[in-house]
Amino acid sequence: MENPLDQTRVLVVDDEQGIRDGAQRILSRMECEVLTADRGEKALGVLENQAVNIMLLDLKMPGMDGMEVLTRVRKQYPDLLVIVITGFATLETAVAAMKQGAYDFIPKPFEPDQLRIVINRARERLRLKREAATLARERSKTLLDLDTEKSRIRTILETLPDGLVVTNTQGQVVLMNPAFQWLLGLPPEKGPGEPIGAYVNDKGFGVLAGEISSCRLPGSGESRSYEFSPADGRYLMARGRPVLGEEGECLGAVINVMDITPMKVLDRLKSEFLAKVTHELRSPLSTIHEQLALVLREMAQEETRNEQHILFRAKEKTQGLISLIGDLLDLSRIEAGAVCQTPRPVEVERLLAGIVDFLGARTRNRNQTLTLKLPAEPLPTVIADPVALESIFGNLITNAINYTPDGGLIRVEVRQEGPWLEVQVIDNGFGIEARHLDQIFKRFYRVKTDKTRFVTGTGLGLPIVKGLLDELGGTIAVESETDKGSVFTVRLKADRAGANGK
Ligand code: ADP
Numbered sequence: 001m002e003n004p005l006d007q008t009r010v011l012v013v014d015d016e017q018g019i020r021d022g023a024q025r026i027l028s029r030m031e032c033e034v035l036t037a038d039r040g041e042k043a044l045g046v047l048e049n050q051a052v053n054i055m056l057l058d059l060k061m062p063g064m065d066g067m068e069v070l071t072r073v074r075k076q077y078p079d080l081l082v083i084v085i086t087g088f089a090t091l092e093t094a095v096a097a098m099k100q101g102a103y104d105f106i107p108k109p110f111e112p113d114q115l116r117i118v119i120n121r122a123r124e125r126l127r128l129k130r131e132a133a134t135l136a137r138e139r140s141k142t143l144l145d146l147d148t149e150k151s152r153i154r155t156i157l158e159t160l161p162d163g164l165v166v167t168n169t170q171g172q173v174v175l176m177n178p179a180f181q182w183l184l185g186l187p188p189e190k191g192p193g194e195p196i197g198a199y200v201n202d203k204g205f206g207v208l209a210g211e212i213s214s215c216r217l218p219g220s221g222e223s224r225s226y227e228f229s230p231a232d233g234r235y236l237m238a239r240g241r242p243v244l245g246e247e248g249e250c251l252g253a254v255i256n257v258m259d260i261t262p263m264k265v266l267d268r269l270k271s272e273f274l275a276k277v278t279h280e281l282r283s284p285l286s287t288i289h290e291q292l293a294l295v296l297r298e299m300a301q302e303e304t305r306n307e308q309h310i311l312f313r314a315k316e317k318t319q320g321l322i323s324l325i326g327d328l329l330d331l332s333r334i335e336a337g338a339v340c341q342t343p344r345p346v347e348v349e350r351l352l353a354g355i356v357d358f359l360g361a362r363t364r365n366r367n368q369t370l371t372l373k374l375p376a377e378p379l380p381t382v383i384a385d386p387v388a389l390e391s392i393f394g395n396l397i398t399n400a401i402n403y404t405p406d407g408g409l410i411r412v413e414v415r416q417e418g419p420w421l422e423v424q425v426i427d428n429g430f431g432i433e434a435r436h437l438d439q440i441f442k443r444f445y446r447v448k449t450d451k452t453r454f455v456t457g458t459g460l461g462l463p464i465v466k467g468l469l470d471e472l473g474g475t476i477a478v479e480s481e482t483d484k485g486s487v488f489t490v491r492l493k494a495d496r497a498g499a500n501g502k
């Protein structure tokens with residue numbers, strides 16, 4: 001029944017044997033497959049069993065005449081091209097046949113060339129029809145694919161438990177999902193189209209969204225996060241990424257918003273618990289420590305070296321525990337926002353000179369050199385709590401001393417870098433392997449190597465430094481190489497009035 005598309009099958013319907021044979025001869029040479037019928041009824045029978053592309057149809061035949069065959073064929077096989085064969089005398093009938101839907105006509109008797117021209121024209125028509133059908137099929141498939149893809153993405157967005165908002169480069173909302181509307185308490189009828197500030201009433205969020213949307217953040221492509229609390233006591237975390245086009249051009253931002261209230265509550269409970277426990281532990285431990293010191297002093301004259309050693313170790317351990325408790329309490333105070341409460345202009349170079357002087361005794365004991373390098377020009381002040389600054393630099397310089405072997409070199413350098421006051425603590429000590437570098441600011445993280453194993457510590461110094469710098473709006477970065485040394489770089493906002501005032 002099926003006819004391969006590239007082969008033309010022609011059915012010649014004529015009661016004259018000569019016409020049928022002639023047409024067959026010519027058409028076979030044109031690489032058509034030819035079928036014949038000498039009556040209208042027979043032709044319809046052939047069509048029932050075989051797919052035919054072109055029908056050459058004599059209008060004047062005994063029995064069912066051509067017009068009748070044409071009417072039925074048009075109804076049943078609308079794609080079949082019918083070319084009517086007419087005698088000159090029946091030209092009018094040919095016109096009527098064309099009106100009935102015949103594709104073309106050829107007068108009888110015809111020259112071979114005439115037949116070839118008519119058949120080629122019909123073939124061309126068939127080819128164009130096939131091409132149009134293929135194109136239409138492809139187009140509807142693409143549209144269908146697009147539609148499926150679109151509705152899949154829409155479903156994913158709508159069922160996403162996290163809020164999602166997409167902005168253009170001007171920071172206008174172009175898309176948001178229901179979770180975003182719910183988290184931000186927006187009415188369901190509020191549609192996209194307005195600047196992000198009309199949806200999220202938080203200045204910091206607006207600034208971040210604006211910067212990400214226009215790809216103004218350094219290190220574009222990385223995601224940035226921001227925590228904020230809408231008025232209802234919930235905590236939300238927004239994480240945004242710029243969207244870049246194929247050629248790296250900025251298209252806008254995708255911002256994901258999560259409800260982190262339960263995590264915050266747990267975190268607060270944990271901090272309160274820790275603060276309580278450490279507070280309760282501090283005084284009995286201090287008492288034990290002092291009593292041990294007293295016993296040791298009294299034993300000094302006696303010849304009980306072994307007991308003395310045991311007690312000395314016990315005293316050392318209690319000192320370790322007291323430092324740990326001190327660090328934990330510092331951390332809970334930082335988390336509760338209870339530090340950096342009395343900011344005032346601080347001359348960092350003087351503060352550093354004091355710390356270097358104080359820790360100098362320790363470095364001298366170990367044959368280390370500790371230097372402070374200041375620029376020739378005066379430095380701006382920094383508006384901060386001096387106790388917080390002492391804690392930051394005290395921790396960093398103590399670490400440099402602890403993690404540098406005897407005879408090593410520790411340099412503290414200060415300079416102004418644009419709006420920042422930069423302090424670097426540089427040592428030529430044990431260094432830190434690259435894989436630990438982003439971990440050392442986490443609580444209790446200590447790098448244990450053969451060389452650092454004997455250094456006592458709590459693993460809380462750097463988290464305290466980081467926490468304080470976050471509070472102060474400063475930054476810290478570290479570069480290090482094993483056995484070569486480390487550079488910790490702190491940046492604090494310089495006070496403009498201080499800089500100009502000098
Ligand atoms: P602590 O010194 O009490 O162990 P910190 O939080 O101050 O805790 O430091 C965490 C870890 O980072 C240390 O255990 C050490 O392995 C590493 N570290 C910190 N400073 C230096 C440094 N200057 N040189 C080498 N390693 C360091």
